[in-house]
Amino acid sequence: MASLTTTKEIDRELPPLLRVYKDGSVERFLGSSYVPPSEQDPDTGVSSKDIVISENPKISARLFLPKLEEQHQKLPILVYYHGGAFCLESAFSFLHQRYLNIIASHAKVLVVSIEYRLAPEHPLPAAYEDGWYALNWITSSKSEPWLMNHGDFNRFYIGGDTSGANIAHYALLRVGGGVDQLPNKVKISGALLAFPLFWSSKPILNEPVEGHEESSAMQVWKFVYPDAPGGIDNPLINPLAAGAPSLKDLGCPKILIFVAGKDELRDRGVWYCDAVKKSGWNGDVELIEVEGEEHCFQIYHPETHNSKNMISRIASFLV
Template sequence: MDSGADEVVFDCDDYRIYRSGKMDRLCRPARAPTGLDPITGVTSKDVVLGSDTGMCVRLFLPTSPDHFEKKLPIIVFFHGGGFLVESAVSQQYHNYVASLAAAAGVVAVSVEYRLAPEHPVPAAYDDAWEALQWTASAQDEWLAEHGDSARLFLAGDSAGGNIVHNVLIRASFQPAPRIEGAILLHPWFGGNTVVEGEVEATAKDMAMIWEFACPGAVRGADDPRMNPMVPDAPGLENLRCERMLVCAGEKDWLAARDRAYYAAVTTSGRRGGVAWFESEGEGHVFFLQKPDCAKAKELLARVVAFIAGA
């Protein structure tokens, strides 16, 4: 092996990537238990889908009697983690999706998609698509009895926000259920050329991570799945949902890309509204790390209002 093959090329709290292509996961979150959460009043369960991949989803159902007077909207949620780490069943994402289900009064389907590098992108996109189709089919009793498949939403943070975008694009050329709304929370986009306000060193790191997760990306971060604004990317006017909410943190290293994405969608000529919400003074996915802070509560309230149609 080359003497430089074990050189660390990226190191963060969650993982370490080596030049050889090896990766160490430094944080392996414990699996949050399912069942009734007395704080949110939401109950949860895991369901294994019937595919060859053995993919599972975690369902969240509000148990307040008020929620059972009518069918509830359904949210399909995709967690973040750079396509490399995290889980729908980690305590962090379990808590967030349970809080979202309680606050918005929705049935939530949190997707445990396959991770790179063991399963390189597009495995995550394929799993997300399968989960959307499964959710719309209402095969599970919670979805059949309590979910309103006519009010279907997609949501995700960071890499999960990127997944939302790519699912919407795929829905423009493959049969898909009607998607009422899409919520992109600090979505991860990139590119080989920096945009205004973007730090070049950070952009290069993000491009390297993308290429690690998606070794088939022949143009690196200018792959249309990572950079929706490249000239040959599918037109943003084709994003297949009735309305969108794009959220960013003012001090997020992704903020410049998120603003550029929002501006491009706004001027694309797509039918349906697109809204912007920026959390002043906050960084990347801060709402996961400090969910009880005032800004996190403001963001959750905005998401709830969006689902309600405001």
């Protein structure tokens, strides 16, 4: 019997991530399998559960609550946007379930991991809209017991890895620009940006000139947001593009950025950090480079020495 991939006609693809067929179906080649939440994770003691934020559009989240020292303990809140090039992975995937169990346990924080709509079924800016909607829902919600009983909204953080870090950056600009404020006057205490996904039409720092047009970041952006005004120099992917909101308006007092020495996005994180420092933004930004590591290494291999150091640094940031 012929396989699915040989009997269906291909419409377009983004190697090696996924393929779209002319009947509208999508085949993803990367990404970890979905796993259910757990009442108490045997390795960390963290409990997790899933909630619905919106039915239309479909937005949900997985909450992670560490083992409490006392019944009415209040914890910092981390709203987390998963990575995956805007088209892969999930708040419900094995990799992020394992990673956020560890973060919640080590940092003693209540994590809200957002399940936003993915491209290509939902091209950008859907993920940005979902991320912003979820942030507003969380800060206005009075019905979610874990948030109400154990969340400290005076210690309210956002963050993510790669494309998720990009979504968090967008939310910071909306909050800090003076137009959009979060419900109940909630302020963002800080942002965690791990291996943030930014790019532009021109190479920067040590990025090679040759092959820039064929870079993976360029191909991803064209695929997930084919109608983006300005293309790869849209302010959502290029925070220094002409007409982009000023970085001095970032809406939090501190930012922690991680880059990895072997990551194609390494120079973009450095570039972004330098731009924030030069923007006139009145906050503290710290860049941590982990030499010799690959993109998002701490999610794939959380047991290594470098991963444990990174998780410890994140925990000390989320206070």
